[in-house]
Amino acid sequence: MDRTAPSSETDETPSGMPRWLSRAGATAGCPVVSPFATETSATIADAVVQELTAAILGSEACRNWLDRPEPDIAEAQAAIEHSIVAARRAAELVKRLRSSSVAPSVAEQSAR
16 A cells, blocks of 8 residues: 655645645645744744844833933934834734735734
8 A cells, every 4th residue: 555645735825834634624624834933933022022122122221321420412312313223013913924824804803
């Protein structure tokens, strides 16, 4: 008896997932998560954490410039500007993630 999978079973879906794995999840009633989706989510999470860390560090630097015996307002302003930019980048990453992963009808409802 030939135990090799037919060629259609070894083909990949457009996302790179083996067809047999895709069908296995569908027949079990379970969603199958692509390994590429997991890697992408981890990459986005790392980027968001990096931007939030930059915002925190900039805020702490601002506080330090203001807590000096002679506060340096220019340096504090520069530090807080860097924090604002980093926080906006993090927010933009989250917005992009939401817009790419939420069905249009759900996104429209939440915008109301």
